[in-house]
Amino acid sequence: MPQDHFTKVLLAAIEEGLSSLGDSPRDAIFYHLEASFQLKKEDIPLNLTDFKQALMRIFGPGAPYIEKIITKSFYEKLGLNLEDVQDVDLVVYVDNAKRRIVHAGEVKMK
Amino acid sequence: MSRNTRILVVDDDENIRKVVIAILEDEGYTVESVGTAKEAIEKSKRKFYNIALIDIRLPDMEGIELLTKIRDTTPRMRKVIVTGYPTLQNAVEAVNKGADAYIVKPFDVKKVLKTIEDQLNKQQAEKQYSQDRVAEFIQARVKELDMEKEVTQKGK
Numbered sequence: 001m002p003q004d005h006f007t008k009v010l011l012a013a014i015e016e017g018l019s020s021l022g023d024s025p026r027d028a029i030f031y032h033l034e035a036s037f038q039l040k041k042e043d044i045p046l047n048l049t050d051f052k053q054a055l056m057r058i059f060g061p062g063a064p065y066i067e068k069i070i071t072k073s074f075y076e077k078l079g080l081n082l083e084d085v086q087d088v089d090l091v092v093y094v095d096n097a098k099r100r101i102v103h104a105g106e107v108k109m110k
Numbered sequence: 111m112s113r114n115t116r117i118l119v120v121d122d123d124e125n126i127r128k129v130v131i132a133i134l135e136d137e138g139y140t141v142e143s144v145g146t147a148k149e150a151i152e153k154s155k156r157k158f159y160n161i162a163l164i165d166i167r168l169p170d171m172e173g174i175e176l177l178t179k180i181r182d183t184t185p186r187m188r189k190v191i192v193t194g195y196p197t198l199q200n201a202v203e204a205v206n207k208g209a210d211a212y213i214v215k216p217f218d219v220k221k222v223l224k225t226i227e228d229q230l231n232k233q234q235a236e237k238q239y240s241q242d243r244v245a246e247f248i249q250a251r252v253k254e255l256d257m258e259k260e261v262t263q264k265g266k
Contacts (some may be wrong), residue, residue: 022241025248032252058251 006101009077010045010094017070029058048091064088115230116158119143120150120176121165121192126215130163133219134226147171147179154184161229163213166193166200174200177207186236188229 018026033039037054044051055063067090075082080097117139119130127143134141142159144150147168154162162180166173173191180189191204194215201212210232211225 021244022237024241025244028245028248032248036252036256057255058248 006098007045010074011042013070013074013077014044014051016073017066020069021066032058048094052090114140115160116140116142117226118150118153118159118162118187120145120147120162120168120173122146122167122169123165126165130217130222133217133222137223139226145169147173147176150176151179151183154180154187159184159187160233161188161190161226163190163192164209166191166195166204174204174207174209177204177209181208186233188233190225190229 015026018029021029030041033044033051033054034041037050039047039050039054052063052067055066059066064087068088071088071090071093072082074094075097078097078101080100082093115138117134119127119134119141121127121130121143122145124145127145131141131143142153144153145168147170150162150164153159162184164173164176168176171179173193177189177191180187188210189208190211190213191209192213192215193200204212210229213222213225
């Protein structure tokens with residue numbers, strides 16, 4: 001799977017995950033990520049650690065919940081299985097997905 | 111709104127379920143039905159329904175008791191009690207247990223559809239209200255973070 005396609009799928013999962021809060025909260029997050037954290041929407045997939053930290057600063061203990069929704073959506077879009085775990089670190093799981101795709105070629109796009 | 115609106119009909123009378131499903135599907139709603147309170151609890155745990163139409167008399171539990179059971183697990187689902195025996199007492203009890211509205215049997219189709227429409231409008235307004243609060247929270251929190259950053263930079 002080409003890198004830019006992987007990035008597009010990840011961005012779509014991020015959009016979908018943030019949309020679970022509603023359209024206006026999603027738009028507000030993207031706006032503030034760019035205005036206050038200098039993180040443009042299209043650059044998020046390549047700066048996931050910054051994105052994760054920004055979520056943590058905005059939402060505090062609520063951030064992992066959003067991370068989990070995004071991760072679930074991402075794995076679903078890639079057709080990968082995601083075991084039901086309590087805590088999901090977005091950065092680790094995206095990295096894990098990348099490795100699985102590269103090494104096993106097990107992706108079935110949905 | 112109809113196409114994406116899911117309604118759960120909880121009634122042990124199969125004929126009533128068939129009629130209600132036909133009426134609601136005709137309006138474009140997605141409808142599922144169950145005959146017992148237990149099934150209603152299971153289904154509403156697994157999937158989000160915008161509205162549940164709950165018969166006041168179910169074989170395994172009173173409809174009002176079901177309201178109590180699902181109140182905490184489905185806070186956003188609107189609950190409408192369906193009864194053939196409307197009394198002030200069970201109206202008050204249903205509202206106290208978390209019912210959002212009341213429908214009386216035999217059905218007046220226009221009234222049923224109006225009740226559903228009203229409930230969906232209320233649900234939409236609540237959803238918008240809570241989304242606006244989240245957006246406001248985000249704005250306020252980011253402002254706080256910006257101010258913290260400013261103070262730190264001035265202090266350097």
